[in-house]
Amino acid sequence: MPEPLAGPSHPLFSRAWAFVMRRLEPQQLREGREQLVAGLAGTVVEVGAGSGSMFPHYPREVARVIAVEPEPYLREQAIAAAADAAVAIEVVDGMADALPLGDGEADAVVVSLVLCSVPDQAAALAEARRVLRPGGELRYYEHVAEPRGTRARRYQELVDRSGLWARAGGGCRVARETGDAIRAAGFVVEREDEVMFGPRGTPVRRHLAGAAVRP
Numbered sequence: 001m002p003e004p005l006a007g008p009s010h011p012l013f014s015r016a017w018a019f020v021m022r023r024l025e026p027q028q029l030r031e032g033r034e035q036l037v038a039g040l041a042g043t044v045v046e047v048g049a050g051s052g053s054m055f056p057h058y059p060r061e062v063a064r065v066i067a068v069e070p071e072p073y074l075r076e077q078a079i080a081a082a083a084d085a086a087v088a089i090e091v092v093d094g095m096a097d098a099l100p101l102g103d104g105e106a107d108a109v110v111v112s113l114v115l116c117s118v119p120d121q122a123a124a125l126a127e128a129r130r131v132l133r134p135g136g137e138l139r140y141y142e143h144v145a146e147p148r149g150t151r152a153r154r155y156q157e158l159v160d161r162s163g164l165w166a167r168a169g170g171g172c173r174v175a176r177e178t179g180d181a182i183r184a185a186g187f188v189v190e191r192e193d194e195v196m197f198g199p200r201g202t203p204v205r206r207h208l209a210g211a212a213v214r215p
């Protein structure tokens, strides 16, 4: 018997997230999801698939999606969502830093609102790079740190230091420089748009939506 994965369990956050995505998902986020996966084809790995909100957006050219989700309740929801999807989606247990694929097996890796929560961004990005074929794409939609020196950034740092947001939000950190981390992991960013999204006063308004290539 394989050892069970020591993944995160966030009973309250996972239920709240699934509810909001099912009933209250903002139109802007739905459109962001559509653009995030537009043009993809072949084998796609979605890391931290949550309740499966990306699934309706995958284009028909995608032959299969391996949707990795470590949180048990969200994984259950994702399995149900996969049954209704137009493309073949296999939902599996796993962690961003230990993906269940061989080297170079994937044509694309998709992350949406996940790199804020992984314990080690560099390890997660190195693993995404490992499973991508040369020329394969990392597609990302992530909330990120505000520019250094701004009031908004100081607010984010305060929020992270307090630990309360992370505790309530499934480990989410708000002041991560995810765009820089993607470049530092050796990806070549081909497109990156800054998107302001979410209610004023929240520390998670600045997002990056991008595509980066594994050389």
Ligand SMILES: C[S@@+](CC[C@H](N)C(=O)[O-])C[C@H]1O[C@@H](n2cnc3c(N)ncnc32)[C@H](O)[C@@H]1O
Binding pocket: 008, 017, 021, 047, 048, 049, 050, 051, 052, 053, 054, 068, 069, 070, 071, 074, 094, 095, 096, 097, 111, 112, 113, 114, 117, 118, 119, 170, 171
């Ligand atoms: C805010 S939710 C986003 C879910 C989904 N990607 C979406 O866009 O709706 C964050 C997700 O990241 C997952 N996650 C957190 N840590 C992870 C890790 N180390 N490896 C893989 N997924 C992780 C959580 O279980 C959760 O599904």
